[in-house]
Amino acid sequence: MTRTKIAALHDHVGSTVRICGTVDAVRRQKQRLFAIVRDTTGVVQIVHERDSLPDVTHTLEHLTPGSAVAVVGRAVADARAKPLGVEVVVERFDSVSTAAVPLPINRHSTLDTRLDWRFLDLRDPRRQLIFRVQTTVEHAMRTFWTEHDFIEIHSPKLMASASESGSELFRVDYFDRSAYLAQSPQFYKQMAMAAGFDRVFEIGPVFRANPSFTSRHDTEFTSVDVEMSWIDSHQDVMALEEAWLRHVLAAVRDRHGDELRRLYDVEVVVPELPFPRISTADAYEILERRGHRVLRGGDLDPEGERQLSQHVKEQTGHEFVFVIDYPAPVRAFYHMRHHEGSPLTRSFDLLWKGVEVTTGAQREHRHEILVEQARDKGIDVDSIRYYLDFFRYGCPPHGGYGFGLSRMLMLLFGAGNVREVTYVYRGINRLTP
Amino acid sequence: MTRTKIAALHDHVGSTVRICGTVDAVRRQKQRLFAIVRDTTGVVQIVHERDSLPDVTHTLEHLTPGSAVAVVGRAVADARAKPLGVEVVVERFDSVSTAAVPLPINRHSTLDTRLDWRFLDLRDPRRQLIFRVQTTVEHAMRTFWTEHDFIEIHSPKLMASASESGSELFRVDYFDRSAYLAQSPQFYKQMAMAAGFDRVFEIGPVFRANPSFTSRHDTEFTSVDVEMSWIDSHQDVMALEEAWLRHVLAAVRDRHGDELRRLYDVEVVVPELPFPRISTADAYEILERRGHRVLRGGDLDPEGERQLSQHVKEQTGHEFVFVIDYPAPVRAFYHMRHHEGSPLTRSFDLLWKGVEVTTGAQREHRHEILVEQARDKGIDVDSIRYYLDFFRYGCPPHGGYGFGLSRMLMLLFGAGNVREVTYVYRGINRLTP
Numbered sequence: 001m002t003r004t005k006i007a008a009l010h011d012h013v014g015s016t017v018r019i020c021g022t023v024d025a026v027r028r029q030k031q032r033l034f035a036i037v038r039d040t041t042g043v044v045q046i047v048h049e050r051d052s053l054p055d056v057t058h059t060l061e062h063l064t065p066g067s068a069v070a071v072v073g074r075a076v077a078d079a080r081a082k083p084l085g086v087e088v089v090v091e092r093f094d095s096v097s098t099a100a101v102p103l104p105i106n107r108h109s110t111l112d113t114r115l116d117w118r119f120l121d122l123r124d125p126r127r128q129l130i131f132r133v134q135t136t137v138e139h140a141m142r143t144f145w146t147e148h149d150f151i152e153i154h155s156p157k158l159m160a161s162a163s164e165s166g167s168e169l170f171r172v173d174y175f176d177r178s179a180y181l182a183q184s185p186q187f188y189k190q191m192a193m194a195a196g197f198d199r200v201f202e203i204g205p206v207f208r209a210n211p212s213f214t215s216r217h218d219t220e221f222t223s224v225d226v227e228m229s230w231i232d233s234h235q236d237v238m239a240l241e242e243a244w245l246r247h248v249l250a251a252v253r254d255r256h257g258d259e260l261r262r263l264y265d266v267e268v269v270v271p272e273l274p275f276p277r278i279s280t281a282d283a284y285e286i287l288e289r290r291g292h293r294v295l296r297g298g299d300l301d302p303e304g305e306r307q308l309s310q311h312v313k314e315q316t317g318h319e320f321v322f323v324i325d326y327p328a329p330v331r332a333f334y335h336m337r338h339h340e341g342s343p344l345t346r347s348f349d350l351l352w353k354g355v356e357v358t359t360g361a362q363r364e365h366r367h368e369i370l371v372e373q374a375r376d377k378g379i380d381v382d383s384i385r386y387y388l389d390f391f392r393y394g395c396p397p398h399g400g401y402g403f404g405l406s407r408m409l410m411l412l413f414g415a416g417n418v419r420e421v422t423y424v425y426r427g428i429n430r431l432t433p
Numbered sequence: 434m435t436r437t438k439i440a441a442l443h444d445h446v447g448s449t450v451r452i453c454g455t456v457d458a459v460r461r462q463k464q465r466l467f468a469i470v471r472d473t474t475g476v477v478q479i480v481h482e483r484d485s486l487p488d489v490t491h492t493l494e495h496l497t498p499g500s501a502v503a504v505v506g507r508a509v510a511d512a513r514a515k516p517l518g519v520e521v522v523v524e525r526f527d528s529v530s531t532a533a534v535p536l537p538i539n540r541h542s543t544l545d546t547r548l549d550w551r552f553l554d555l556r557d558p559r560r561q562l563i564f565r566v567q568t569t570v571e572h573a574m575r576t577f578w579t580e581h582d583f584i585e586i587h588s589p590k591l592m593a594s595a596s597e598s599g600s601e602l603f604r605v606d607y608f609d610r611s612a613y614l615a616q617s618p619q620f621y622k623q624m625a626m627a628a629g630f631d632r633v634f635e636i637g638p639v640f641r642a643n644p645s646f647t648s649r650h651d652t653e654f655t656s657v658d659v660e661m662s663w664i665d666s667h668q669d670v671m672a673l674e675e676a677w678l679r680h681v682l683a684a685v686r687d688r689h690g691d692e693l694r695r696l697y698d699v700e701v702v703v704p705e706l707p708f709p710r711i712s713t714a715d716a717y718e719i720l721e722r723r724g725h726r727v728l729r730g731g732d733l734d735p736e737g738e739r740q741l742s743q744h745v746k747e748q749t750g751h752e753f754v755f756v757i758d759y760p761a762p763v764r765a766f767y768h769m770r771h772h773e774g775s776p777l778t779r780s781f782d783l784l785w786k787g788v789e790v791t792t793g794a795q796r797e798h799r800h801e802i803l804v805e806q807a808r809d810k811g812i813d814v815d816s817i818r819y820y821l822d823f824f825r826y827g828c829p830p831h832g833g834y835g836f837g838l839s840r841m842l843m844l845l846f847g848a849g850n851v852r853e854v855t856y857v858y859r860g861i862n863r864l865t866p
Contacts, residue, residue, distance in 0.1 A: 068829040099827035122628035160864035195555035394532035431593035
């Protein structure tokens with residue numbers, strides 16, 4: 001018999017339906033037995049008269065919360081049955097997979113215990129919404145890209161040497177030698193530019209042997225990466241990113257706006273274009289005027305980012321701000337300078353609600369200058385020779401950005417911790433489940 | 434000035450345009466200089482009269498193949514200019530990034546040399562098509578899934594222990610202990626079923642420390658994974674997969690059918706539904722009748738798979754065949770038996786053009802039976818306790834499949850080697866570029 005999803009029950013009042021889902025709760029009264037059953041679309045009350053169908057009575061007497069059940073019964077209208085106005089009167093009740101008791105977590109469990117039993121933790125419809133929103137976010141991202149002639153790549157995660165800094169690198173036993181896990185697809189998305197791919201994207205895992213315990217850090221996360229050729233400056237990259245984010249947030253609002261309001265009290269704002277842009281020079285000044293101590297010529301600290309976003313929000317009402325033109329010492333060696341000898345780079349960060357979600361830049365595509373900039377940063381150029389070679393045989397001007405998917409979800413859901421929005425979190429002390 | 438893509442030049446005849454791309458070739462005649470320039474959409478001839486614009490003459494005299502160039506000029510109709518019927522008369526010619534000479538590969542280079550210089554190798558429009566087709570394939574896959582209520586997951590690639598066999602596992606230094614790279618998202622997609630996600634998919638990297646050198650093997654590849662709940666048997670999984678593949682191949686034919694015919698002499702066949710299904714018992718018989726020696730009760734060898742596909746093609750004209758109901762000894766411990774005590778599993782492989790592209794099954798979701806099946810295979814059940822726990826607190830019946838993206842591309846393009854269709858290949862002796 002075909003399964004009916006719970007949200008569609010009102011179309012089946014008066015008919016016999018089959019409901020498949022998880023038992024949220026069981027109530028036993030003198031004359032009647034009730035099971036509250038949930039599927040991905042909603043929750044419904046199942047009703048059974050004790051003195052009918054002894055098999056069903058027996059099953060419901062022994063039913064435990066969490067069990068996976070398949071119920072055949074008649075959908076009947078009942079105004080008291082919230083929120084559907086429909087309940088199901090049992091005809092057959094199979095406890096297909098009966099849960100052991102008690103469940104090892106409850107709503108008072110700590111985050112760490114919840115993560116130990118992540119599959120039970122994720123049964124909460126509030127948490128499941130995170131991953132349905134993630135699905136919408138990623139599909140909207142990729143739809144935008146494919147409509148704008150981007151090619152999808154899957155860059156290797158096993159590398160012979162570091163892609164960037166060389167610190168926080170995981171070492172792998174690779175047959176009789178060592179390999180390292182990719183910290184970013186940076187070199188390989190630039191390789192696509194040297195290959196004439198014009199525009200590429202990748203959504204995939206990256207790995208950082210970061211020993212810290214903060215709410216924003218993990219050792220493995222999903223990175224969203226874009227690279228595009230024939231740009232005039234980082235402004236072209238920002239123009240692409242802001243249009244893309246507007247498209248993505250519109251999709252989230254259209255598809256999940258009501259649920260986000262109901263379950264999280266969150267209003268999805270589809271941002272206006274263009275996003276505000278503030279140079280680092282202006283950012284230092286704004287922050288100093290607000291009484292926040294800054295290191296001129298340095299990067300912004302998390303509190304500085306929060307305050308700058310707050311300033312922009314107050315001045316323009318905008319949730320996003322591009323901070324642009326960072327000084328060369330705080331940027332990667334492959335960021336292009338404004339012009340030869342300039343202390344500033346053609347770079348940007350994107351802040352959303354006070355948190356950095358993107359780092360981007362135009363890249364230096366001129367081989368000699370790139371080698372020099374690498375040396376200036378103390379990088380062993382021999383170890384990245386294969387990368388530097390990309391720029392010896394004709395490489396168009398290009399730029400791109402990296403975007404943190406879980407940071408976006410954390411901000412969207414107002415979650416305090418990246419662990420909440422990661423399907424299965426990995427940190428210094430967590431390799432299971 | 435806005436860039437015009439080469440394929441769109443015929444809409445701009447008589448106007449001044451800006452072309453950005455790579456130099457395929459340079460020809461120098463007494464009176465005129467020519468550059469053949471390619472972008473992702475096509476190729477065009479750039480023409481320059483020697484006695485005009487001395488700057489341009491100088492640039493073209495020193496221009497090298499492979500250089501990235503930006504050309505401003507007038508698009509003029511010329512019937513002799515194949516295939517567009519348009520050429521561009523130079524007004525400004527910038528060799529933005531001049532290629533060193535000679536290029537380190539040419540069309541006589543070996544596969545290994547080509548892989549050393551993969552970014553140059555990928556400039557060939559025939560190879561670039563592989564990745565444009567891959568983009569279409571993946572987007573069609575995900576569009577089908579999102580329209581069928583699937584949730585996208587990103588499962589962890591760092592694990593505390595093996596997911597399946599324990600052999601061919603890469604070990605990682607993980608702070609003061611060891612981690613292992615995921616060989617498949619198997620356990621984590623099943624975890625989503627225990628979490629009530631109903632249907633999930635993932636496209637992501639998996640890692641196998643496979644020491645072999647065959648044309649089909651690599652140490653890192655992109656796995657396509659699906660898992661779905663509330664199935665009655667593996668037949669439901671096959672029904673989903675065949676509808677999905679039909680959708681994907683229709684998208685490839687619609688978008689790239691002409692190019693595939695022109696560049697690869699390949700005809701994309703959109704398969705009819707349902708795909709043929711053959712039990713392993715029948716497969717053994719068919720193969721024996723064809724004179725191929727089989728091990729009854731064993732798996733099919735590659736030659737057996739080729740012959741079985743050939744048989745189906747001859748009998749039905751179909752390129753696909755599901756081989757179903759494999760004997761338990763040759764399947765993973767978590768494949769469900771047909772019924773208690775049955776020697777057969779609710780499993781299938783999908784062969785396309787003679788090669789296995791999918792392994793799938795209904796999974797055993799009953800905790801005690803699963804533990805017993807794991808023990809029977811000699812698996813240390815303590816090391817996978819976290820996985821076995823998924824089945825103790827209510828887990829719906831479910832099944833799924835894994836699909837090899839590069840195998841599909843290899844077959845679609847008639848490529849002899851998985852290295853050709855992988856963006857950056859990784860094997861026992863290859864960690865660069």
